[in-house]
Amino acid sequence: MSKDLHVRSTDKFSFGLWTVGNRGRDPFGEAVRPKIEVSDMLRGLADIGVYGVSFHDDDLMTFGASEPQRRAELDAFKKDLEATGLKCTMATTNLFYHPVFKDGAFTSNDPQVRKYAIQKVMRNLDVAAELGAPVYVFWGGREGVESPTAKDTRDALSRYAEALDFLAGYVKDKGYDIKFALEPKPNEPRGDIYLPTVGHALAFIETLQHSEMVGVNPEVAHETMSGLSFYQGVAQAIWQGKLFHIDLNDQRIGRFDQDFRFGSEGIKDHFFLVRLLENSGYEGVKHFDAHAYRTEDVEGVWDFARGCIRNYLAFAEKAREFDADPRVAEAMAYTGVAELAVPTVGPYTPEAAAGLMAETFDVDTLAKRGFGIEKLDQLAVDHILGIA
Numbered sequence: 001m002s003k004d005l006h007v008r009s010t011d012k013f014s015f016g017l018w019t020v021g022n023r024g025r026d027p028f029g030e031a032v033r034p035k036i037e038v039s040d041m042l043r044g045l046a047d048i049g050v051y052g053v054s055f056h057d058d059d060l061m062t063f064g065a066s067e068p069q070r071r072a073e074l075d076a077f078k079k080d081l082e083a084t085g086l087k088c089t090m091a092t093t094n095l096f097y098h099p100v101f102k103d104g105a106f107t108s109n110d111p112q113v114r115k116y117a118i119q120k121v122m123r124n125l126d127v128a129a130e131l132g133a134p135v136y137v138f139w140g141g142r143e144g145v146e147s148p149t150a151k152d153t154r155d156a157l158s159r160y161a162e163a164l165d166f167l168a169g170y171v172k173d174k175g176y177d178i179k180f181a182l183e184p185k186p187n188e189p190r191g192d193i194y195l196p197t198v199g200h201a202l203a204f205i206e207t208l209q210h211s212e213m214v215g216v217n218p219e220v221a222h223e224t225m226s227g228l229s230f231y232q233g234v235a236q237a238i239w240q241g242k243l244f245h246i247d248l249n250d251q252r253i254g255r256f257d258q259d260f261r262f263g264s265e266g267i268k269d270h271f272f273l274v275r276l277l278e279n280s281g282y283e284g285v286k287h288f289d290a291h292a293y294r295t296e297d298v299e300g301v302w303d304f305a306r307g308c309i310r311n312y313l314a315f316a317e318k319a320r321e322f323d324a325d326p327r328v329a330e331a332m333a334y335t336g337v338a339e340l341a342v343p344t345v346g347p348y349t350p351e352a353a354a355g356l357m358a359e360t361f362d363v364d365t366l367a368k369r370g371f372g373i374e375k376l377d378q379l380a381v382d383h384i385l386g387i388a
Contacts, residue, residue, distance in 0.1 A: 005313035007049035012285040013309055014052035014089040015045055017059040020301055022291035032294055033301065042080045048306050052089030052285055053081075054133075057124040058097065074127060081131070089135070089285045090181075090245055091128035093121045096141040096189065106163035107143045107156040107194065118163050122170055129176040135245045135284070136171075137217045138164070139183040144190030156194060161208055168210035181217035181244040186226045188257050197226060198233035202240060215244030219289055220273075221251035221259055224266070231273050238280050246277070248312070249290035259290045261304050263311025271384050274312060275319035286312060322383040331376040 007013065020041050023031035036044075038060070045053060060077055061070040081088060095105035095117050103109055105117035128136055143160060145151050164180065171178050182205065186196035195201045198218050205214045216237050223230040237243040250260035250270075263270050277286070292304035322328055332338065345356055382388040 003314075005310055005317065007309065007313065010283075011313075012051040012089070012283075013049070013312070014054055014087075014285045014287045015050060015305060015308075016054045016056075016090075016287070016289055017041060018056060019289060019291050020044065020305055021059065022301075024292070024294040024296070026294060029294070033296070033298055036298060036301070038077060039080045042084045042086055044302055045305070046084035046086055048302070048309065050086065050305075050309070052087040054088070054090035054092070054137075054287060056092050056094040057120070057127065058094040060127075063094075063098065074130070078131065088128070088131035088133045090137055090287065091124060091131070091133040091135075092137040092139065093117075093124045095120065096139075101142045103150075104140075104142045104144070104156075106140070106160050107151065109151065114159060114163070118166060121163075121167055125167065125171060125174075125176065125178065128178060129174065134178065135181050135217075136178050137181045137183050137245060139185065139217075140194055141185065141189055143195075144187075144193035146191035153194070157204065160194060161204070164214065165209040168208070168213055171213070172210070179244050180214040182214065183217040183219060183222070183247065185219070185222040185257070188225075197228060198223060198237055202237065202242060205242065215242035217245040217247060218243070219247035220249050220262070220266075220270075221257050222247075224251040224253055225255070225257060227253050229269075231269060231276060234273065235276060238276070238282065243282060243284070245284055245287060246282075247287050247289035248308070249288065261290055261292075261311070262288055262308040263315065264307070268381065268384060270311070271315050271318060271380065274315035275322070278316050278319055279323070318383050321388070322380060325379065325383070325388060328376070328379050331372060331379055334372045335376050336371065 017038060021036055021038075023033045023035065025031045042053060055077075061073045065073070095101050100113055100116065101108070103113070106114060108114050108117070125136060140160070143156070168180065171180075182195060182201045184195050184197050184201045185193050187193055195204055198216055201216050205211050205216070208214055218230065218233050218237060220230050223233050234243060234246065248262040249258075250262055250265040251258050252265055288305070288308040290304070290308060292301045296304065345352060379388065
């Protein structure tokens with residue numbers, strides 16, 4: 001039975017222009033859908049309760065256009081934003097499509113390409129600031145190698161950090177209220193991409209000159225491609241205060257980057273992901289970086305967009321029901337979930353160390369404990385399936 005699920009003011013759902021604008025082109029076939037004009041995209045998104053929209057520079061302004069043309073295209077977008085009430089929630093730069101970036105952008109072996117890439121970002125940072133975008137995402141799809149002989153990874157990471165430090169300095173110098181978010185991905189289009197996982201990105205961020213203004217933008221598909229737990233990556237990013245943005249979609253392990261409708265594949269995984277986002281205090285946008293199946297016409301695109309939202313709302317409701325279930329509370333108490341939040345030994349002092357060394361432990365008795373996780377996990381599955 002269908003159930004009404006309503007978007008809440010706190011949901012802050014967003015889509016990229018390239019998501020609903022995807023025309024179904026793939027490496028084996030041409031586009032299957034007509035182009036949707038930007039103004040029609042914004043009206044369609046507003047009609048289904050979306051909060052905001054994101055863009056690459058080349059989604060919005062024609063690549064290589066004159067300044068008057070760029071200005072006209074930007075002004076038209078601003079007018080459409082005002083008419084629909086949508087916010088510009090994120091911006092990014094296309095550093096992957098044009099042949100000039102075939103060997104990378106910030107990490108190209110050609111220093112002139114590296115300079116051009118940084119300039120291209122600077123120009124779009126000006127646009128992002130004008131539109132009020134609070135987050136600027138960096139996806140290094142061409143930053144990588146097919147052959148390790150082509151680049152010294154240490155040098156490449158130095159150039160990557162140099163570019164981000166320079167751009168952070170530009171933002172600070174201009175007084176823009178913008179934070180950076182790095183988007184990891186293991187491969188595709190490059191054979192091996194630098195900063196392939198959330199963990200790699202978090203470690204890299206700590207080396208940056210302005211690390212306080214740089215976080216991550218993890219994507220479901222990208223971590224799942226590696227066979228990793230997206231939930232764990234997001235949880236660690238939250239723990240480190242570095243979840244600045246998030247890309248929601250769906251993916252099967254071991255496949256190419258599929259960008260399926262959110263909630264269409266990993267249902268149990270998404271239940272726990274949404275529960276984490278809802279319970280963690282995350283206040284950023286929930287950005288759907290996905291696209292409709294190639295089988296769809298334009299109406300199917302809007303079915304896809306509504307499906308992303310509906311699935312998130314359904315998982316959020318199921319999570320609230322799960323957390324309110326007294327059987328769950330009882331099972332969690334048995335499992336000892338809350339005990340993990342209690343410090344084990346506290347800060348080190350010589351006295352604390354001496355006290356710990358004086359304790360005795362009955363390891364045989366400790367080993368007999370069962371944790372009841374089967375029962376607890378089944379309660380989650382019951383709620384997901386609607387049989388709780």
